Amino acid sequence: MDARNRDTCQLFKNLKILQSKLQYIFPRLLFVAKNKDLYEWNFEIHNINTRFSSDLLNPTANLTTFQKGPFYFGIEIFNHLPISIKNRSHDINQFRCFKKFPP
Numbered sequence: 001m002d003a004r005n006r007d008t009c010q011l012f013k014n015l016k017i018l019q020s021k022l023q024y025i026f027p028r029l030l031f032v033a034k035n036k037d038l039y040e041w042n043f044e045i046h047n048i049n050t051r052f053s054s055d056l057l058n059p060t061a062n063l064t065t066f067q068k069g070p071f072y073f074g075i076e077i078f079n080h081l082p083i084s085i086k087n088r089s090h091d092i093n094q095f096r097c098f099k100k101f102p103p
Contacts, residue, residue: 025077030096032056032074033089039075054086055079 032039040057042050056075061067078086088094 028070028074029077029081030092031070032078033092033095036089038071052079054083 041053042055042057043053045057056078058075058079059072061072066072078089085095
């Protein structure tokens with residue numbers, strides 16, 4: 001295929017292929033969604049309703065190896081998702097489908 005650099009995003013959409021960044025990030029999000037019992041939520045620590053209560057508790061880690069692993073990195077990515085997507089993470093099939101999420 002003959003394509004310029006700026007055309008690649010549209011080609012990925014037409015071919016229904018995830019971009020390279022998303023191919024790295026999406027499996028880590030699925031790991032978090034499937035293994036929620038391994039994580040603690042901020043609302044479990046205290047009963048105060050804050051804007052971060054729907055986030056996962058981010059453990060302190062000094063080792064770069066641990067920070068780049070799926071457990072820690074998945075928490076950071078998951079906490080940056082909008083609340084509407086976090087709420088859909090209970091159903092893995094809905095979580096996998098990008099088209100069902102509102103813009």
